[in-house]
Amino acid sequence: MQPKLKSKVRCTDREVGEVTRVIVDPLSREVSHIVVGRNGAGVPERQIPASTIEAVTDDTVELRAPSSELNQFPVFRRDEYVTIHEVEIAHLEDHLHVQPGEVLVPLPELERNVKRRTFFTNLTHAIGALIALPLVYPVLRYVMKPMYAPFDNRWLKIGNVNRIKADDVGVQFKFKKTVKEAFMPEAEVDKNVWVLKASPPVLEEVYKSKDMEFRDHTGGVIWTNKRDVPYVAYSGKCPHLGCGYKWRNVPKLGRQIFLCPCHLSIYDASGKVLDGPAPRPLDPVPIRVATNGDIEIIDVEYKAGTKVQTRIV
Amino acid sequence: MNSQPSLLEKVFAFVDERVGLKTIQAKMLNEPVPGGSRWAYVFGSCLLFIFIMQAVTGILLMFYYVPSADHAYASTQYIIHEVDYGWFLLSYHFWGSSAMVVMVFTHMSQVFLWGAYKKPREMVWLVGLALFGLVMAFGFTGYLLPWDQRAYWATTVGVEIMDKTPVVGDFIARFLKGGPTPGQMTLSRFFVIHVMILPAALMGLAGLHLFLFRKAGPAGPFQGSVEELKAKTDYFFPRQVWKDVVAMAAVFFTICSLAFIEPVQLLEEATPDPGDYHPEPEWYFLFLFQMLRLKIFSGEFGQFLAGVAIPNAFLLLLAALPFIDRNPERNIFKRPIALVGWIVVMAGILIFTVSAIINREFLD
Numbered sequence: 001m002q003p004k005l006k007s008k009v010r011c012t013d014r015e016v017g018e019v020t021r022v023i024v025d026p027l028s029r030e031v032s033h034i035v036v037g038r039n040g041a042g043v044p045e046r047q048i049p050a051s052t053i054e055a056v057t058d059d060t061v062e063l064r065a066p067s068s069e070l071n072q073f074p075v076f077r078r079d080e081y082v083t084i085h086e087v088e089i090a091h092l093e094d095h096l097h098v099q100p101g102e103v104l105v106p107l108p109e110l111e112r113n114v115k116r117r118t119f120f121t122n123l124t125h126a127i128g129a130l131i132a133l134p135l136v137y138p139v140l141r142y143v144m145k146p147m148y149a150p151f152d153n154r155w156l157k158i159g160n161v162n163r164i165k166a167d168d169v170g171v172q173f174k175f176k177k178t179v180k181e182a183f184m185p186e187a188e189v190d191k192n193v194w195v196l197k198a199s200p201p202v203l204e205e206v207y208k209s210k211d212m213e214f215r216d217h218t219g220g221v222i223w224t225n226k227r228d229v230p231y232v233a234y235s236g237k238c239p240h241l242g243c244g245y246k247w248r249n250v251p252k253l254g255r256q257i258f259l260c261p262c263h264l265s266i267y268d269a270s271g272k273v274l275d276g277p278a279p280r281p282l283d284p285v286p287i288r289v290a291t292n293g294d295i296e297i298i299d300v301e302y303k304a305g306t307k308v309q310t311r312i313v
Numbered sequence: 314m315n316s317q318p319s320l321l322e323k324v325f326a327f328v329d330e331r332v333g334l335k336t337i338q339a340k341m342l343n344e345p346v347p348g349g350s351r352w353a354y355v356f357g358s359c360l361l362f363i364f365i366m367q368a369v370t371g372i373l374l375m376f377y378y379v380p381s382a383d384h385a386y387a388s389t390q391y392i393i394h395e396v397d398y399g400w401f402l403l404s405y406h407f408w409g410s411s412a413m414v415v416m417v418f419t420h421m422s423q424v425f426l427w428g429a430y431k432k433p434r435e436m437v438w439l440v441g442l443a444l445f446g447l448v449m450a451f452g453f454t455g456y457l458l459p460w461d462q463r464a465y466w467a468t469t470v471g472v473e474i475m476d477k478t479p480v481v482g483d484f485i486a487r488f489l490k491g492g493p494t495p496g497q498m499t500l501s502r503f504f505v506i507h508v509m510i511l512p513a514a515l516m517g518l519a520g521l522h523l524f525l526f527r528k529a530g531p532a533g534p535f536q537g538s539v540e541e542l543k544a545k546t547d548y549f550f551p552r553q554v555w556k557d558v559v560a561m562a563a564v565f566f567t568i569c570s571l572a573f574i575e576p577v578q579l580l581e582e583a584t585p586d587p588g589d590y591h592p593e594p595e596w597y598f599l600f601l602f603q604m605l606r607l608k609i610f611s612g613e614f615g616q617f618l619a620g621v622a623i624p625n626a627f628l629l630l631l632a633a634l635p636f637i638d639r640n641p642e643r644n645i646f647k648r649p650i651a652l653v654g655w656i657v658v659m660a661g662i663l664i665f666t667v668s669a670i671i672n673r674e675f676l677d
Binding site for chain 2: 025026027028082085086087088089090091143144146147148149174179181182184185187189190191192236237240241242243244261262263264275276277278279301303304305306307312313
């Protein structure tokens with residue numbers, strides 16, 4: 001039991017006064033001292049350590065010391081302490097019960113005997129859910145509006161084959177693509193593909209003796225790259241994580257390769273992964289070459305980082 | 314002696330009577346710091362300071378910045394080249410974000426090494442981890458906004474990495490991009506996340522973090538007897554506040570110096586053709602970037618491992634830490650696994666970051 005304020009303080013021989021204050025240790029959060037105020041004017045309050053307390057009852061504190069020794073305890077100095085209202089010590093008041101009794105406020109008339117308290121709690125939650133739930137679907141649709149755009153199957157003119165001087169050498173064709181995004185004015189973005197005039201072995205490596213079909217979101221075939229057409233166009237997007245790769249001469253390898261500067265994926269002219277983290281070869285896109293040598297492509301884009309191609313644009 | 318109270322004193326008394334200012338002030342400042350104030354405790358306060366400055370500079374940047382694909386770049390260039398001190402505010406904001414990341418790592422390391430995540434401070438630690446996530450999200454969403462090549466490509470790659478999350482990856486990636494490829498919708502989304510959602514979340518969680526911290530009380534040093542601690546204990550004010558303020562000033566002048574020495578310069582405007590630019594993320598994501606270059610993280614599964622599984626598993630481990638490590642011992646020199654673990658993680662991040670930087674010259 002903790003000593004209470006206003007409790008009578010008894011020494012071994014007689015009653016000496018009452019508990020005027022209680023001092024708490026900020027680290028252990030236990031009562032460390034009581035302050036004893038004695039009867040009579042001008043008698044200083046003494047600060048008595050908790051170890052001197054013999055027993056605590058409801059309204060008295062019994063000390064181990066005789067009243068004659070009381071003056072050996074230090075005089076209480078108020079300016080060396082602050083009240084617990086002026087300081088923040090975690091969990092200080094959790095197990096302190098030093099007040100002489102409780103401080104109360106009346107429970108309002110209407111709050112007595114309220115039945116169905118649980119019902120009211122649940123009703124509050126139910127109304128909250130009633131407001132929130134119907135919003136889920138509209139909000140989801142609202143934010144999802146632009147997320148699944150249809151594929152863009154336009155043919156784009158990107159240049160002429162007369163730029164390609166040698167077989168099996170990657171040539172970058174930059175082109176402008178007009179995009180019309182939602183409310184925005186029509187804008188042009190820079191894009192690029194790598195075009196290759198492939199020698200028969202490289203062409204075989206790309207097509208594996210099969211024509212290459214390109215599909216719409218419905219699964220319908222929109223174009224077929226014939227395996228005997230020597231021009232191959234690779235999407236400019238690295239199949240690893242979507243950076244832009246380059247055609248580089250690497251003296252150490254004694255050959256030219258496609259190198260992505262981001263995560264150092266390396267591909268040969270047929271798009272095959274030679275080294276690095278890429279999960280699949282470069283992505284050929286639909287290409288058609290007019291009789292005058294003009295190249296057109298469909299700017300197909302696949303999701304990066306997957307083993308199989310998943311078309312997203 | 315009994316002079317009349319001045320007008321200021323009257324106003325203060327009026328407010329105090331209604332709000333209880335004196336009690337609030339006393340409660341805020343009179344918090345015993347077990348074992349006394351230390352320089353090691355300044356990092357949390359520094360984080361709060363950096364965040365406030367990011368909010369101030371961020372709001373100022375929005376006076377001119379326009380989050381649209383056709384104006385973001387131009388308006389940022391305008392801030393840098395035309396608006397008086399625009400370059401400084403933008404550079405401060407830029408370097409402030411780096412300072413925030415450095416300080417978060419320092420703060421977390423201090424808490425970890427001091428064993429301050431242990432009972433009864435588990436909740437403080439958990440909310441702190443969530444705040445760490447928010448800081449990284451701030452960095453990620455923030456550097457798309459200038460809409461230059463660095464911005465565009467870091468976002469492209471970053472979102473592709475999130476796409477590797479099982480089941481929800483595709484949805485998350487499309488949700489963030491607002492479509493299949495980065496564009497205006499991406500910029501709008503990153504903007505609203507950066508200037509509205511993350512600040513609101515950070516303010517709420519930082520408030521909760523502080524509340525929980527005050528509720529649990531400061532942990533104090535990890536060694537020393539009760540008597541020693543008690544003898545050295547002082548209040549938050551003035552000694553700790555003084556140390557905090559000096560540290561904040563040091564942070565402020567460091568960020569200012571960096572803004573002066575190395576002001577922000579934009580690359581070319583964002584476009585899906587990288588040209589001669591070699592995409593690279595902000596330095597604090599470099600270790601992750603370098604990790605993704607490793608052969609063991611090649612292929613679809615490897616990417617999932619390095620980009621999604623390992624970072625998330627690491628965060629999960631940190632979250633579980635106070636529940637796994639129930640030993641009340643806080644002295645780091647008596648916790649060999651914790652010490653070695655910390656050194657390994659820090660060394661790993663350092664090695665990957667440095668090798669990413671070394672790799673740069675081989676690309677040119």
